[in-house]
Amino acid sequence: xxxxxQARRDARELFRTCMVHDALDDNRARQAxxxxxxxxxxxxIAILSQFQRLIRLEIAxxxxxxxxxxxxxxxxxxxxxxxxxxxxxxxxAFQFTQNPALIGGVRIQVGGDVxxxxxxxxxxxxxxSA
Amino acid sequence: MSTLLQEIEAQISGLKTGVTRQNVGTVREIGDGVAKxxxxxxxxxxxxxxxxxxxxxxxxxxxxxxxxxxILGEYTSIKEGQEVRTTGKLxxxxxxxxLLGRVVNALGLPLDGKGPINTQTFYPVEKIAPGIIKRxxxxxxxxxxxxxxxxxxxxxxxxxxxxxxxxxxxKTTIGIDTIISxxxxxxxxxxxKDSTYxxxxxxxxxxxxxxxxxxxxxxxxEEAGAMPYTxxxxxxxxxxxxxxxxxxxxxxxxxxxxxDNGMDALIIYDDLSKHAVAYRQVSLxxxxxxxxxxxxxxxxxxHSRLLERSARVGEKFGNGSLTGLPIIETQAGDVSAYxxxxxxxxxxxxxxxxxxxxxxxxxPAISVGLSVSRVGSAAQIKAMKQVAxxxxxxxxxxxxxxxxAQFGSDLDPKTQxxxxxxxxxxxxxxxxxxxxxxxxxQSAVLWTVQNGLMDDVAVEKIKDFxxxxxxxxxNRKTALMDKIRAEKAFSDALTAELKDAVTEFxxxxx
Numbered sequence: 339x340x341x342x343x344q345a346r347r348d349a350r351e352l353f354r355t356c357m358v359h360d361a362l363d364d365n366r367a368r369q370a371x372x373x374x375x376x377x378x379x380x381x382x383i384a385i386l387s388q389f390q391r392l393i394r395l396e397i398a399x400x401x402x403x404x405x406x407x408x409x410x411x412x413x414x415x416x417x418x419x420x421x422x423x424x425x426x427x428x429x430x431a432f433q434f435t436q437n438p439a440l441i442g443g444v445r446i447q448v449g450g451d452v453x454x455x456x457x458x459x460x461x462x463x464x465x466x467s468a
Numbered sequence: 469m470s471t472l473l474q475e476i477e478a479q480i481s482g483l484k485t486g487v488t489r490q491n492v493g494t495v496r497e498i499g500d501g502v503a504k505x506x507x508x509x510x511x512x513x514x515x516x517x518x519x520x521x522x523x524x525x526x527x528x529x530x531x532x533x534x535x536x537x538x539i540l541g542e543y544t545s546i547k548e549g550q551e552v553r554t555t556g557k558l559x560x561x562x563x564x565x566x567l568l569g570r571v572v573n574a575l576g577l578p579l580d581g582k583g584p585i586n587t588q589t590f591y592p593v594e595k596i597a598p599g600i601i602k603r604x605x606x607x608x609x610x611x612x613x614x615x616x617x618x619x620x621x622x623x624x625x626x627x628x629x630x631x632x633x634x635x636x637x638x639k640t641t642i643g644i645d646t647i648i649s650x651x652x653x654x655x656x657x658x659x660x661k662d663s664t665y666x667x668x669x670x671x672x673x674x675x676x677x678x679x680x681x682x683x684x685x686x687x688x689x690e691e692a693g694a695m696p697y698t699x700x701x702x703x704x705x706x707x708x709x710x711x712x713x714x715x716x717x718x719x720x721x722x723x724x725x726x727x728d729n730g731m732d733a734l735i736i737y738d739d740l741s742k743h744a745v746a747y748r749q750v751s752l753x754x755x756x757x758x759x760x761x762x763x764x765x766x767x768x769x770x771h772s773r774l775l776e777r778s779a780r781v782g783e784k785f786g787n788g789s790l791t792g793l794p795i796i797e798t799q800a801g802d803v804s805a806y807x808x809x810x811x812x813x814x815x816x817x818x819x820x821x822x823x824x825x826x827x828x829x830x831x832p833a834i835s836v837g838l839s840v841s842r843v844g845s846a847a848q849i850k851a852m853k854q855v856a857x858x859x860x861x862x863x864x865x866x867x868x869x870x871x872x873a874q875f876g877s878d879l880d881p882k883t884q885x886x887x888x889x890x891x892x893x894x895x896x897x898x899x900x901x902x903x904x905x906x907x908x909x910q911s912a913v914l915w916t917v918q919n920g921l922m923d924d925v926a927v928e929k930i931k932d933f934x935x936x937x938x939x940x941x942x943n944r945k946t947a948l949m950d951k952i953r954a955e956k957a958f959s960d961a962l963t964a965e966l967k968d969a970v971t972e973f974x975x976x977x978x
Contacts, residue, residue, distance in 0.1 A: 452491070453488070
């Protein structure tokens with residue numbers, strides 16, 4: 339779908355009003371969407387889809403995905419959480435998943451940053467250097 | 469002690485193979501050699517991006533939520549949703565002497581099938597030009613071997629001289645002639661073991677040219693034995709716009725290596741109009757705002773930052789130089805179009821080639837009135853200055869008189885003499901392609917015509933007279949030619965000797 343410049347601008351404005359202290363306020367976002375749906379301004383579908391994209395990117399930015407080959411013990415999980423919170427600030431959402439393809443180790447992704455300490459990652463590096 | 473070192477080394481290498489931090493993104497859109505990538509929050513401008521499988525991109529647009537990147541090379545294997553990584557490296561090309569004699573693409577990879585290039589040195593493609601402290605004014609000549617250029621529009625080492633003209637007026641030929649001339653001079657100095665001569669290495673950058681043209685240029689250079697001193701950077705019309713946009717910068721980086729290492733290099737950009745068109749294409753698909761003639765707003769900066777990298781640096785900084793010969797193709801002789809005016813204003817002068825002159829048989833078709841060299845005269849050798857100082861003025865007067873004389877046949881003897889002299893000068897400046905002339909021969913021939921020793925030769929026989937005189941001087945008066953080359957000026961004794969030689973030749977000439 340083609341999103342016009344105006345719709346992009348409106349979506350960004352809307353998104354800014356939903357941010358409180360550099361963090362997304364879920365209630366405000368819901369209210370904003372309800373308001374747009376009710377009022378139906380010009381190009382509202384484009385505005386909403388762009389708004390959804392911004393929200394999606396913001397959620398991804400504030401979500402830490404921690405993948406490991408086997409389930410991590412609670413103590414290790416707590417350690418990782420505190421380390422990440424210290425580095426990226428409070429308000430991170432944590433997602434622990436298991437991925438046997440990693441073979442061993444942990445892979446952490448926060449937004450665009452990837453910390454790869456998995457065996458799979460090292461093998462890939464080795465393959466690249468060879 | 470050594471065990472301690474080894475232990476620390478082992479510790480460090482253990483750390484290195486530990487966790488790696490990377491910045492990643494996903495491809496949201498791909499097409500026309502341009503990818504839009506979501507994420508990549510840590511990407512730098514002009515940073516290389518790794519698309520996996522050896523595909524590399526260049527981050528050109530950093531936007532609020534995404535990065536616009538151009539793909540170098542094949543982009544059909546890239547899919548939406550694919551992961552992209554930052555590399556933390558700027559685009560760089562191999563540089564150094566092993567590139568001489570090779571044909572490479574915009575990334576410095578060989579195209580000539582002569583195997584890999586053995587060089588460990590790399591230079592970034594985009595680099596800031598040398599500053600004012602490092603620079604020195606132009607003072608050494610580039611002998612192009614083209615008499616009209618060396619006499620009237622002299623080029624110095626470190627100068628930027630634009631070659632401008634319509635299609636098929638001999639723009640590339642001037643560049644090729646210059647390369648051949650340099651190769652001959654370099655080889656002559658090598659065989660004579662002359663350590664005072666500074667060899668001039670050449671780089672020919674083909675942007676948006678036909679493959680056949682590049683092949684022909686290569687064949688001509690090979691035949692003339694100029695390839696050992698030349699690098700060809702080729703981004704032909706069949707290469708992507710990205711590669712065409714990068715090729716001049718890659719070539720410039722190779723030239724800068726010579727400059728930084730105290731050597732002299734000459735780079736020919738053939739041609740910058742096609743480069744601007746390629747950049748326009750890249751900019752438009754990246755959705756950058758367009759300006760005049762749909763070129764992006766920074767098309768002036770594109771060429772100015774490229775040409776500013778040609779410079780002559782001072783002795784303290786290695787005494788190297790990079791001479792730039794950009795080529796611009798005009799449409800129907802319109803020099804006031806957007807790109808030509810831009811490049812004219814950046815360069816230190818231009819050689820303007822005219823279609824009319826070309827078809828009148830005046831080749832090289834250099835328009836004397838419109839061609840200038842703003843800094844080159846400081847680099848001209850004294851002998852040339854002595855004989856060529858008045859030529860430009862005399863030719864301009866001749867053109868004016870010739871136009872005037874068309875209307876009346878009654879002319880006073882002085883005007884007639886001026887017309888006759890003018891005709892002979894025009895004849896003398898005609899020169900076949902790929903046939904550069906040494907500077908001592910040029911100055912001797914010009915001296916002959918300036919001093920009226922050709923006035924009694926019929927205009928149609930001038931070329932023949934010149935050829936035979938050149939042959940006579942180079943074969944029979946080698947000592948005299950060597951003296952002119954060594955002294956670089958016409959002293960009274962030398963003038964007398966030259967006069968005797970020419971008079972002696974005229975007695976035998978029929």
